[in-house]
Amino acid sequence: MxxxxxxxxxxxxxxxxxxxxxxxxxxxxxxxxxxxxxxxxxxxxxxxxxxxxxxxxxxxxxxxxxxxxxxxxxxxxxxxxxxxxxxxxxxxxxxxxxxxxxxxxxxxxxxxxxxxxxxxxxxxxxxxxxxxxxxxxxxxxxxxxxxxxxxxxxxxxxxxxxxxxxxxxxxxxxxxxxxxxxxxxxxxxxxxxxxxxxxxxxxxxxxxxxxxxxxxxxxxxxxxxxxxxxxxxxxxxxxxxxxxxxxxxxxxxxxxxxxxxxxxxxxxxxxxxxxxxxxxxxxxxxxxxxxxxxxxxxxxxxxxxxxxxxxxxxxxxxxxxxxxxxxxxxxxxxxxxxxxxxxxxxxxxxxxxxxxxxxxxxxxxxxxxxxxxxxxxxxxxxxxxxxxxxxxxxxxxxxxxxxxxxxxxxxxxxxxxxxVCSVREDAIAFHLYVGGRVQTPFTDTQIRVESQMPWGGTTKLIIEKAKNSHYLEKFTVALRIPGWCRKWKAEVNGEEVTDLPRNGYLYLERKWKDQDEIRLECSMQVERNYASPMVKYDIGKTAVSRGPFIYCLEEADNGKGLTRISLPSDSLFEMTEGNLETGELDLKAEGMQMLAEGWEACLYRTKRPTKYEKKHLRFIPYYLWNNRGEGEMTVWVQETACDRAKE
Amino acid sequence: MxxxxxxxxxxxxxxxxxxxxxxxxxxxxxxxxxxxxxxxxxxxxxxxxxxxxxxxxxxxxxxxxxxxxxxxxxxxxxxxxxxxxxxxxxxxxxxxxxxxxxxxxxxxxxxxxxxxxxxxxxxxxxxxxxxxxxxxxxxxxxxxxxxxxxxxxxxxxxxxxxxxxxxxxxxxxxxxxxxxxxxxxxxxxxxxxxxxxxxxxxxxxxxxxxxxxxxxxxxxxxxxxxxxxxxxxxxxxxxxxxxxxxxxxxxxxxxxxxxxxxxxxxxxxxxxxxxxxxxxxxxxxxxxxxxxxxxxxxxxxxxxxxxxxxxxxxxxxxxxxxxxxxxxxxxxxxxxxxxxxxxxxxxxxxxxxxxxxxxxxxxxxxxxxxxxxxxxxxxxxxxxxxxxxxxxxxxxxxxxxxxxxxxxxxxxxxxxxxxVCSVREDAIAFHLYVGGRVQTPFTDTQIRVESQMPWGGTTKLIIEKAKNSHYLEKFTVALRIPGWCRKWKAEVNGEEVTDLPRNGYLYLERKWKDQDEIRLECSMQVERNYASPMVKYDIGKTAVSRGPFIYCLEEADNGKGLTRISLPSDSLFEMTEGNLETGELDLKAEGMQMLAEGWEACLYRTKRPTKYEKKHLRFIPYYLWNNRGEGEMTVWVQETACDRAKE
Incomplete structure (x- = not known):
């Protein structure tokens, strides 16, 4: 409560x-x-x-x-x-x-x-x-x-x-x-x-x-x-x-x-x-x-x-x-x-x-x-x-x-x-990193959070004791290491933490004093995600993410026929500022689009479709789709093995 | 009529x-x-x-x-x-x-x-x-x-x-x-x-x-x-x-x-x-x-x-x-x-x-x-x-x-x-090759058909004049060259026909006499079919056919998880006798099945699924599915580019 x-x-x-x-x-x-x-x-x-x-x-x-x-x-x-x-x-x-x-x-x-x-x-x-x-x-x-x-x-x-x-x-x-x-x-x-x-x-x-x-x-x-x-x-x-x-x-x-x-x-x-x-x-x-x-x-x-x-x-x-x-x-x-x-x-x-x-x-x-x-x-x-x-x-x-x-x-x-966080016995656990301030149950202690999340990976947590409070209570600050984070680094007052996280949380137990500063750096890389092969709808496809955000392709950026678009397995992503929300980062990549040219007169044929067009793709965070009018959208994108891309 | x-x-x-x-x-x-x-x-x-x-x-x-x-x-x-x-x-x-x-x-x-x-x-x-x-x-x-x-x-x-x-x-x-x-x-x-x-x-x-x-x-x-x-x-x-x-x-x-x-x-x-x-x-x-x-x-x-x-x-x-x-x-x-x-x-x-x-x-x-x-x-x-x-x-x-x-x-x-056939002015056109006999509208003339179709490509059409009929009328026998046929050869009384088909039909105009024999050989190869890229459901997939028949994979032959099966693009097909109908030909090929092992604990991950198991596939004609109890079935099968198959 x-x-x-x-x-x-x-x-x-x-x-x-x-x-x-x-x-x-x-x-x-x-x-x-x-x-x-x-x-x-x-x-x-x-x-x-x-x-x-x-x-x-x-x-x-x-x-x-x-x-x-x-x-x-x-x-x-x-x-x-x-x-x-x-x-x-x-x-x-x-x-x-x-x-x-x-x-x-x-x-x-x-x-x-x-x-x-x-x-x-x-x-x-x-x-x-x-x-x-x-x-x-x-x-x-x-x-x-x-x-x-x-x-x-x-x-x-x-x-x-x-x-x-x-x-x-x-x-x-x-x-x-x-x-x-x-x-x-x-x-x-x-x-x-x-x-x-x-x-x-x-x-x-x-x-x-x-x-x-x-x-x-x-x-x-x-x-x-x-x-x-x-x-x-x-x-x-x-x-x-x-x-x-x-x-x-x-x-x-x-x-x-x-x-x-x-x-x-x-x-x-x-x-x-x-x-x-x-x-x-x-x-x-x-x-x-x-x-x-x-x-x-x-x-x-x-x-x-x-x-x-x-x-x-x-x-x-x-x-x-x-x-x-x-x-x-x-x-x-x-x-x-x-x-x-x-x-x-x-x-x-x-x-x-x-x-x-x-x-x-x-x-x-x-x-x-x-x-x-x-x-x-x-x-x-x-x-x-x-x-x-x-x-x-x-x-x-x-x-x-x-x-x-x-x-x-x-x-x-x-x-x-x-x-954002939970209190557990003698610990406060952070699940999300959201700028703000929390009154802890520990004597005279607040924690102030400054974070680049969700767009960036750096977070600072500053212990703030009440004025004139000198009681140094021992408690634990537990920090979630997000599942999407491949590399992380934590420091307390500039000193690197060498403990390992247990079950996704890093436990820092200290007698915390005023202005102690915890710094957590979570690498926030662009990822290609794959679904279990048991999900038949996603076979051969990939979904792009960065940090907590799943990205999507939208018609406003990429034109019609999104299901014909594929992302070669060796395409690189470039981050770029988005236009919809403050701080938003979009992703650009080189993709391809299968062309339907030549198929007007036949629905089936014995020659594999091989005509592709290069396409500059722009991915936006999924939650922002449909803020620029109606159009197609897809989260899962065909992925082409490199060899096909070079055909 | x-x-x-x-x-x-x-x-x-x-x-x-x-x-x-x-x-x-x-x-x-x-x-x-x-x-x-x-x-x-x-x-x-x-x-x-x-x-x-x-x-x-x-x-x-x-x-x-x-x-x-x-x-x-x-x-x-x-x-x-x-x-x-x-x-x-x-x-x-x-x-x-x-x-x-x-x-x-x-x-x-x-x-x-x-x-x-x-x-x-x-x-x-x-x-x-x-x-x-x-x-x-x-x-x-x-x-x-x-x-x-x-x-x-x-x-x-x-x-x-x-x-x-x-x-x-x-x-x-x-x-x-x-x-x-x-x-x-x-x-x-x-x-x-x-x-x-x-x-x-x-x-x-x-x-x-x-x-x-x-x-x-x-x-x-x-x-x-x-x-x-x-x-x-x-x-x-x-x-x-x-x-x-x-x-x-x-x-x-x-x-x-x-x-x-x-x-x-x-x-x-x-x-x-x-x-x-x-x-x-x-x-x-x-x-x-x-x-x-x-x-x-x-x-x-x-x-x-x-x-x-x-x-x-x-x-x-x-x-x-x-x-x-x-x-x-x-x-x-x-x-x-x-x-x-x-x-x-x-x-x-x-x-x-x-x-x-x-x-x-x-x-x-x-x-x-x-x-x-x-x-x-x-x-x-x-x-x-x-x-x-x-x-x-x-x-x-x-x-x-x-x-x-x-x-x-x-x-x-x-x-x-x-x-099977149609009569048009001074012609009789064969659309399908089905063994039997047809009374033509031409004087005293029947045509007898013997054919290996639908399982084989050879057809004979024999002109049969009524006994004692000596009237030799000129008419055309039009033979459909099926869309699935890549090579064909026609002979009349052993002599090769050199005319080319028009709009899918080969026109043989003769004064036909008793026991004239037309022989049509249509190559009947196993084909991989592809759908137009506009059909999102079939992207990356192939459907196997031979002659008029579309084939499918059935659980009875191939086990469960058919949507995880893929057919490498260089797999060869072997014909084999089927067990369900007289003359039936099934198709065998080496395929692969993506394994779901290791995915029990996660639905999504950033590593592409790469575990495959070799699988001897058996395709049966689609129309024969579900004659051996209930089970999975699929016509369209994932197709893997060769490089992935060799990973």
Whole structure:
């Protein structure tokens, strides 16, 4: 719960946070209040006002509409922790008063059922998102409390959690169930951590343990209340909800990707805190499955649009992918929780991969347009003409077309400090190198970070003791050596560190004094990446990266026909300043493009295509694609062996 | 209308015809009469009996159920032309009597509307298949007449066609419409050719000319009768039915692939016979689009399961393909009609490609199981776990699960003689070399064919004059030089022919006499085929062929992980006897398989995969896949440049 601890002050993330603070949060406020002129009304705040008895009317919007306001309040909480903003705080306080008023005497809070009839509540946990909305509201209550010190919303969500705790559980008379869309598990753990109330932790564990047990609650509920079952004839069945079997028996990630990683995040929390070995084993099995067999190189997950879902191991098509922004955000949540469990470079590598690629590709530079789907290969013609790729938008949507991912991005970006470092016993571990300052738990000690990352490899960490503090406590600064780094060098006050990293982290244990300076140099070379031969879609191809960034080719730089481009195996890369973001480095290389000349009259022939044209290629960081209009894009590029290049 | 003319007597096709005659036709008869024990009843014959007043009951089955009986009767007609079978003929005669009785006094014949109320007929031409069922019945009537000389069914379909002619047309008081599922266009042309009644030809032309004109009939009909429109929110709209614009303005093949090629077949007929240049131009444009930009190397068409449809140029995914058996059959219909228009090797090459690959892959060797979908890359795991590939069955279905393709295959195979040759003015042109005998239109002249095809390249054509015939007429024998043939040699009575082929055909003009012998040797080498670089799915890959056959790798011979197999560019092929069909030749070559060893712990790395294992590969003809249980299959194989192979 160290949200206030890391104060971001770097070029890369501060830009993004400013965009969220000045554009996204005010815009969403308008949207929630139906004030965006050319957009369909959200009805979200109105639903709360109706539920509070302040207006008359029907519930409108999706069954999970409440969560939009929750996500907004959570982002506002993080924002106010970073920067005071009286006007914003006042807006939030006012709407929190409405929420408080809408809450029922027993703590229940879901405007859909408050307006439509409380007697119907808890009758469709599988599809009606009550516990999902509750989870988001709990996260909002905590964030707003930590950001402002005000506990009105925290009190609301405690009463809500108590209501849920009275309703669900193993005891007779309670409902033996769990949510169709997970999130409440990790929310309850956070609420336990914020309040110390162990009941919330036990409830989180209950939801996890109960999930998928026979007789299956979702099946019985569906029959009892005659809820239509959307996945009746699908390959998923209840695994769409990760509920086809008990979670400890689930060996592969299946079903809706966002739900899955939200569940796995909660499982990781519970396994760590409660030292539940069998649950931890399940989490590790699933982690390996997701990150070693079902994750795109951009940190995107969810191979199929059908059910926004995982498919099966090594099935990673680049052009029909789903790769929802929210799923990569969920992967960041999960990776951070795995790091809390165990300091291991693999978790930080995945977290960083998702953060700098598959998450932030979800928004345009100016923060006004958003991707829901994040393809690794895009072709506007295919999206226009092929129903199977219609979901692969080749222009980001305006905010109001896409309710789910932008507020999720807002809350992630405004809480980015939470992902920079962790405190563990007598150590502080740095996962990412982001300029800023962190208040450590060690006496009178701050650490100030200056870093060239993500564009350069040099980082300085300066120990800052409080004025007149003379207490020299021994603690460890653990530094992640990123997976992409081939050579590194660390110095403390100019003296080279000769220790070797363990599990991807270098441990520096000292009695640190004021102005001690740690310097970490990570080589940041351009790399060609290759996928496992099990991924049929990437055979013969390479993906270019530098540091945390995966690069791509875009039509704006390289013209049409990107799939016909190849990169000879001996081409060299040259770095060059980019035009889209401050500090951005693009990559240039000599490539080739297979020519389709002479093929107009035949689709197949017995002579191998050999006509190539030289092509000056420009690669840009993947997350920056589609900021210059619509066009083709590809991450994976054909690689030609040198001999062919010289033909 | 020379169906009786070519009497097949060769190893390859005779086998298939015997399978159809002895297994498929009797089995379908049982199915049509609800006598297959473990299958849901078809209700087809029963519907006719109810419509004829011979039984009581409701209409059951699909709205196009009548067409099943029509296809069966058509296949029976071809069968009886080939081989007398009293029992079969009697069954057919009996059911024809029922059909005759079901026909309404005005000629109308569709059991769905006869049973459900004639006042509703012609109110949903877009979706309710009345004209489609009529088209199939017309084809059946002609085939049965030609096969048996009996005209009861021909008279029925003439009355039916007359009823349709009175109902539709440009005149005031008639409905200005066209069918949602095409076929009646080509059926009416055949009926014109069989009867000489020009009205039928004009009606075919009317249906073609009216199609897609504004105001759009389908839209107006939908509004008037409140027919729900299934494609409202799809990319297709009315192009699903090839009705989004007038046919002469359609430049790319779109929508449902079977409907499309059935339409194009009818358009080709009408354009040829009526010398309609603008229609011919449209047909040629569409032909180029389909065969040069939207056809798989197996002759499969229809890239997407969504709407069983074409997508767009060069979009030819191998693993999510639809490639319906019926669509390849339709392509054969169309190609033959293009050949009637103009003797050009490109049409025969496509016809042969579809026939020997994408059509007959639709059935198992024993004729009891069938594919609806014909993939070029199959993986049982993917079909089981990925909803987007669920349609790609990796085992053929039993007949009764799949009503559409098997009877279509039956009628194609039993009429294969129709595709062997064509008569043109003073010439007879051979498109395929199939053992048998053909009665030419030239005085007292038969031609007997003996051929090693499709497994070998030598063909003999022997002129046989009737006994005591001394009239020596001059005519031309045109011989197709197949597109796959690199070297050929022709001799007449041992004397080498020095003429060169024009447009893929060699023209031999002689005063032919009895026992003149033409010998054609076509080199039949193993070829590596390459797709246009515009087809992104096939870049870096090769497909192996020999003669008309495309080959594939199957798990039964080559183990799992076929997508990791590559064929070095210098590997040689060795022919070897196959075990599945008489005469079958398989191909052996040395290949390599990329190993996934060492990749268990990582999905991406910066070192190129270099571990290969040598692999003895066995390729079998594509159409024979899945006759040895379920497993992976691929047509396109990675090709490695020699240097990589030697690494």
């Amino acid at each position: 160290d949200m206030k601890a890391y104060l971001i002050d770097d070029r890369f993330w501060k830009n993004k946070m400013e965009v969220v603070r000045t554009k996204m949060i005010p815009y969403q406020w308008k949207a929630l209040n139906d004030l965006v002129e050319d957009a369909a009304p959200s009805h979200c705040v109105k639903n709360f006002r109706i539920a509070a008895g302040m207006e008359k009317g029907d519930f409108q919007g999706c069954v999970f509409q409440d969560s939009d306001l929750a996500k907004w309040l959570e982002a506002v909480g993080y924002t106010l922790a970073w920067k005071k903003d009286r006007e914003l705080e006042q807006m939030a306080d006012e709407v929190i008063a409405v929420i408080e008023k809408a809450q029922q005497p027993d703590g229940y809070l879901d405007t859909y059922y408050i307006i439509n009839g409380l007697e119907k509540r808890w009758t469709n946990l599988r599809d009606n998102h009550e516990l999902y909305c509750a989870g988001h509201m709990i996260e909002a209550g905590i964030a707003y409390y930590l950001g402002t010190g005000k506990h009105t919303l925290l009190d609301v969500v405690k009463r809500l959690a108590d209501c849920i705790d009275r309703t669900f559980g193993p005891e007779e008379g309670k409902i033996h169930a769990y949510p169709g869309h997970e999130i409440i598990e990790m929310a309850l753990v956070r609420l336990y951590e914020a309040t110390g109330e162990i009941r919330y932790l036990h409830l989180a564990k209950y939801f996890i343990d109960e999930r998928g047990k026979e007789p299956l609650y979702f099946r019985e509920e569906g029959e009892k209340y005659e809820n239509p079952f959307y996945w009746e004839n699908s390959l998923f069945q209840y695994q769409y909800y990760q509920a086809g079997k008990p979670v400890r028996e689930q060996k592969t990630a299946e079903g809706h990707a966002v739900r899955a990683v939200y569940l796995y995040s909660g499982m990781t929390d519970v396994a760590r805190i409660m030292e539940d070995d069998s649950l931890m084993e399940a989490v590790e099995t699933l982690w390996d499955d997701v990150t070693k067999r079902q994750m795109y190189i951009t940190g995107a997950i969810g191979s199929s649009e059908y059910g926004e879902s995982f498919t099966f191991d090594y099935d990673l098509p680049n052009d029909t992918v789903y790769g929802e922004t929210c799923a990569s955000i969920g992967l960041v949540f999960w990776a951070k929780r795995m790091l809390e469990k165990e300091l291991s470079g693999q978790y930080a590598d995945v977290m960083e991969r998702a953060l700098y690629n598959g998450c932030i590709s979800g928004m345009s530079i100016d923060g006004t347009r958003f991707f829901y789907v994040n393809p690794l290969e895009a072709d506007p013609e295919a999206s226009r003409k092929d129903q199977r790729r219609k979901h692969v938008e080749t222009s980001r949507w305006r905010w109001y077309d896409c309710a789910c991912c932008p507020p999720n991005l807002a809350r992630l970006i405004m809480s980015i400090g939470n992902y | 020379d169906m009786k003319a070519y009497l097949i007597d060769d190893r390859f096709w005779k086998n298939k015809m015997e399978v159809v005659r002895t297994k498929m036709i009797p089995y379908q008869w049982k199915a049509l009469n609800d006598l297959v024990e473990d299958a849901a009843p078809s209700h087809c014959v029963k519907n006719f009996r109810i419509a004829a007043g011979m039984e009581k009951g409701d209409f059951q089955g699909c709205v196009f159920q009548d067409s099943d009986l029509a296809k069966w009767l058509e296949a029976v007609g071809y069968t009886l032309a080939w081989k007398k079978d009293r029992e079969l003929e009697q069954m057919a005669d009996e059911v024809i009597a029922v059909i005759e009785k079901a026909q309404q006094p005005d000629g109308y014949l569709d059991t769905y509307y006869i049973i459900n109320g004639l006042e509703k007929r012609w109110t949903n031409l877009r979706d309710n298949h009345e004209l489609y069922c009529a088209g199939h019945m017309i084809e059946a009537g002609i085939a049965y007449y030609l096969g048996t000389g009996k005209h009861t069914l021909l008279d029925v379909v003439k009355r039916l066609a007359d009823c349709i002619d009175r109902t539709f047309g440009p005149e005031e008081g008639k409905i200005h419409a066209y069918p949602g599922h095409e076929i009646i266009e080509m059926a009416l042309v055949r009926l014109y050719e069989a009867t000489g009644e020009i009205r039928y030809l004009h009606l075919a032309k009317y249906f073609i000319d009216e199609r897609g004109k504004e105001p759009l009939y389908f839209r107006e009909e939908g509004e008037k009768y409140e027919n729900p429109f299934y494609w409202e929110n799809s990319l297709f709209q009315y192009q699903y039915y090839q009705a989004g614009k007038p046919v002469r303005e359609q430049k790319t093949a779109e929508g449902h692939a079977v409907r499309a090629v059935y339409l194009y077949s009818g358009m080709t007929d009408v354009a040829r016979i009526m010398e309609d240049d603008s229609l011919m131009e449209a047909v040629e444009t569409l032909w180029d689009d389909v065969t040069k930009r939207q056809m798989y190397i197996t002759g499969a068409i229809g890239s997407s399961e969504y709407g069983e449809s074409f997508t767009f140029d060069y979009d030819l995914p191998n693993d999510t393909v639809y490639g319906e058996t019926c669509a390849s059959i339709g392509l054969v219909f169309w190609a033959k009609r293009m050949l009637e228009k103009e003797l050009s090797g490109q049409y025969a090459d496509v016809m042969e490609r579809a026939l020997y690959n994408g059509c007959i892959s639709g059935m198992s060797i024993d004729g009891t199981r069938f594919f609806y979908v014909n993939p070029l890359e199959a993986d049982p795991e993917a079909s089981r776990k990925d909803q987007r590939r669920k349609h790609v069955e990796t085992s053929r279905w039993r007949w009764y699960d799949c009503a559409c393709c098997p009877p279509n295959l039956a009628r194609l195979i039993m009429s294969i003689g129709n595709y």
